[in-house]
Amino acid sequence: EVQVSQSGGDLVQPGGSLRLSCVMSGFMPRRYAMSWVRQAPGKGLEWVASISDDGDSAFYADSVKGRFTISRDNSKNSMYVQMNRLRVEDTAVYYCVGRIDYWGQGTLVTVSS
Amino acid sequence: DIQMTQSPSTLAASVGDRITITCRASQSIGNWLAWYQLKPGKAPKLLIYKASSLQSGVPSRFSGSGSGTEFTLTISSLQPDDFATYYCQLYDTYSQFTFGPGTKVDLK
Numbered sequence: 001e002v003q004v005s006q007s008g009g010d011l012v013q014p015g016g017s018l019r020l021s022c023v024m025s026g027f028m029p030r031r032y033a034m035s036w037v038r039q040a041p042g043k044g045l046e047w048v049a050s051i052s053d054d055g056d057s058a059f060y061a062d063s064v065k066g067r068f069t070i071s072r073d074n075s076k077n078s079m080y081v082q083m084n085r086l087r088v089e090d091t092a093v094y095y096c097v098g099r100i101d102y103w104g105q106g107t108l109v110t111v112s113s
Numbered sequence: 114d115i116q117m118t119q120s121p122s123t124l125a126a127s128v129g130d131r132i133t134i135t136c137r138a139s140q141s142i143g144n145w146l147a148w149y150q151l152k153p154g155k156a157p158k159l160l161i162y163k164a165s166s167l168q169s170g171v172p173s174r175f176s177g178s179g180s181g182t183e184f185t186l187t188i189s190s191l192q193p194d195d196f197a198t199y200y201c202q203l204y205d206t207y208s209q210f211t212f213g214p215g216t217k218v219d220l221k
Contacts, residue, residue, distance in 0.1 A: 035210055037157075045149070045157065045200050047210040059210075095156060100147055100204050101168065103156040 002026035006096050009107030016086050016111070022079045022096030022104055030074035032099045036081050038092035039106075048094070049081060064090075086111045115139050117203055119213040125221040130191045134216045136184045136201030145205035148177055148186045151198045151215075160199075161186065196220055 008020035020036070035050040049060045049070040058070050067086075072079040079096060091111045096104035116139040126132050136146065144164035149157040159168045161177035164184055174189045188195055201213040 037210075037212075039151075044198075044215040045151070045202075045212040047212060050210055100162060100202070101159045103159075106156055 002098075002102050004096055004098060004102050004104040006094075006104040006107045009094065009109050011110045011112065012086055013113050014086060014088055014111055017082070017084045018086065018109060019083070020081045020094055020096075020107060020109070024077050024079075024096075024098050024102065027098070027102065029077050029079075029098050029102075034072060034079045034099075035097040036070060036079075037095045037097055038090075038109075039095070040089070040092040043092075046092075051079065083109070088112065115142060115203055115211060117201055117211050117213040119199075119201055119216050121216060122214065123217045123219060125219045126191050127221045128191055128193055130221075132188050132191055132218065134186045134199055134201075136179075136186070136213050138182045138184075138203060141181045142203050142205055144180045145203060146177070146179070146184045147202045147204055148175075149200045149202060150195075151200060157200070191218070 003025045005023045012018050032053055036048040038046050038048050051058045051070045051072050055072045067084050069082040088111050093106040093108050095106050118137045120135050146164045148161040150160055151157045160171050160175050164179055165177045176187045178185050196218055198215045198217045200215050203211045
């Protein structure tokens with residue numbers, strides 16, 4: 001059975017930093033691209049970032065480029081996103097996604113003073 | 114960047130209705146199109162991938178069609194569990210992972 005476990009969501013002040021983590025099991029995540037997707041309150045789904053299977057290539061939405069860094073550790077079946085210079089508009093539930101079909105439960109990031 | 118649009122934005126329907134949601138891409142995306150169902154407090158659920166392939170475990174009343182720039186999601190007989198918001202998604206590579214704005218299916 002595939003399991004996707006997320007952690008790291010929290011309340012943080014504008015300008016602050018946060019790191020989200022995701023651990024996958026039950027399939028071979030190291031063979032696939034992985035992504036972060038978010039949903040702000042009352043809004044639709046927004047792709048945030050993706051990383052290639054080997055971790056060599058990373059891609060970002062314009063809204064987070066230069067502030068967020070996606071990474072993965074295939075030895076731990078894990079993926080991360082380091083979020084710096086957080087803004088109020090980054091407030092959202094963040095989902096870890098393996099391929100396109102394996103989604104985590106979501107973790108809430110709240111950016112507020 | 115490729116933009117995705119959906120219509121309608123809201124759809125009011127009754128149990129048993131046949132409904133269709135349309136998704137359009139600003140340029141051809143082949144068949145790299147997925148459909149998701151989203152309910153409050155839950156992770157998105159993949160329904161359709163590669164435009165018309167039914168994800169394992171998804172009821173056969175869901176179907177997808179289209180290629181290039183125009184795609185449709187059809188629910189042949191709406192069930193109470195189907196009232197939700199539906200999103201299309203371009204996923205041709207991990208650098209193109211764009212969602213449509215969503216279609217909310219409400220009870221008439």
